[in-house]
Amino acid sequence: MAEVRFENVTKIVGGKKFADNVSFDIRDREFVSILGEPGSGKSMVLRMIAGLERPDSGNIYIGDRNVNDLRPAERNVAMVFQSFALYPHKTVYENLTFPLFKRAMSKEEIDKRVRSIAEMLRISHVLEKRPALLSGGERQRVAIGRAIVRNSDALLMDEPLSNLDAKLRLHMRAELRKIQKEIGQTAIFTTADEVEALSIADRICVYREGSIVQFDAPEAIYDRPNSLYVAQMVGRPQMNFVDGTIRFKDGRSQFVSSNFTTDLSTSGPTPPADKEVVLGIRPSDTRVSTREVNGGFQCEVYVAEFVGSEAILDIKIGDQLLRARVPVSVKAEIGDKLWVKFDESRIHIFDKGTASAIQ
């Protein structure tokens, strides 16, 4: 068990920056997700921790050890790959005991450890089977078992759920989090799926083109994205974005766009007047009503999408298309005229030039 720390780590391969002076501090027993698009460099971060790649400059610490010059085997980290990588001709039991044979452990000790981990991962009943006979979820659990059986300092997982079908992925999300809390090992996993990151991780590191965009708790990432990039990436349906400028009227700042003008919250930093900005508002903070509401705007239903426990309305204010999440009790059809109002305290304002959050 240990912290994992990057200190000014840079890694460039063929002119492409996989890590550009990256620093972070992952705490002992923490479950961290590195969230990024394909090609962002997130897997490289894991590979550098594991020792499969060497940084060009900077320091990597696991616990209080600088591991820069240690080989993978000496770092005491375990890695689970996307493709599970089990020995096909060995039974599950043999797959699990294999990492332990190089250790000075008695047969009884090994047996005890493997069986207790199998029980925790709920694979006790398949110990005598070969991997080919297992379901996708079982195979995934065996792969995790193989990684944690060694009792390493840190567990690294490269897109561990991406090869599973949708239903199983949902199930394994919850399982992974539970397993990580039970074993109490520091764990880091990469994903391109924001839902996975939000639901599993203690903290999320949003990674883009070799740099950390935001490193924060899931709630903070969702509620206070520090940039347009994070706001776009996290939350489904996606946040609504509207281009406009800032104006002051009666001592209050307002957002002005070609289709509507809305007051901004008085708390928090105030964007400067005439600034070109992007307003962001989540569909769940976009309130729709059949009656006229104070401070609201008239809109027309472009499409209504039923999603079971709720509905998504795609509405138009002028030619501005926005999405709103509404309870199914709101009956709306294409072409209906409705009123929409934003929850002021939940409006995000981004600088159009720098794409950073202002408010």
Place this chain on the structure above:
Amino acid sequence: MADVVLEHLRKKFGDLEAVKDLTLKVEDGRFVCFLGPSGCGKTTTLRMIVGLEKQDRGDIYVGGKLVNDLNPSERDIAMVFQFYAMYPGATVRENLAFPLEQQKLPNEEIRRRVKETAEVLRIDGLLDKVATKLTSGEKQRVAIGRAIIRRPQVYLMDEPLSNLDAGLRAVMRVELKRLQHELKQTMIYVTHDQLEGMTMADKIAVMNEGSVLQYDTPETIYRRPTNLFVAGFVGTPTMNMIDCSLVRSDGDLSLDFAGFKIGLPPNVAKYLAENLSTSELTLGIRPQDIGISEVKTMYDSVEASVDVRELVGDRIIVDARVDGITLQVESDRRLSVEVGQKVWLSIDKERMHIFETKGGTLIV
């Protein structure tokens, strides 16, 4: 414009019965979705409608006309595939015009229709671009454009969005639904993604193993699934399914499982007592229909412990364990619960579904 009627369709591939006695009517101008897991027969059905497969038995009518013996090109149906078939070297304009040139329409007419179609799909700015230079969303629009430009009576779409990323898929869902609303033409859409079916279709035919299990509006499919398969296939997170038994005490009937003892309303109890041939029941309850709180709120609330808490946007999904069974509960994020904490659960009786465990049929 036309309705599509399928009567007693059957199709076997070797020993596999891909479609078993399927009868269904798609009304004129409706958006109907065939929804089911892979291998359920939905694509085979679609291919029989368009004429790419010939049914072993049964009849297909398009607009009242029996089309069994017509070639695909004679059926006046357009199909959009999962993979956008386009002429890569040609421009968008040429790709759109091609189906009309084949019909030998006058040039003036072709120009007019290309312009109209491009406007509807908002690709009018791309007409002179070469197909290979387009983004995947643009390509998908052109592929749809090539289908609609012929103005067929019926559109068939086979998982047209499955190759797009999540964000674009959401945008295209909205666009397709709007397009169908504007064209007001019959559309049959095949997908395994329940969200696509729910959000776009006027009616959904849920299929499994070659049969249609339920054919209804999305709201009814979601609220009143007629069997266990449909109940489990539609809605996320998946409906909780709990084995339970019917217990009679002092003349009152209740459903018992784990710590729960759910008293049944008199009419339901009466119905069950009179109609039940089995005592093996499955209770279905959606994660949104279980109340969760830190204190006991209902007389029949049951104490549970939190196994997992997942944040999903502004909602949370809690795995709560009672007596060896795990129930998934969806709730507002503001509910502060931690793993290991005790919570109280209560089941919304108006929203529960009772199925026969064997066969999976809905009882009430």
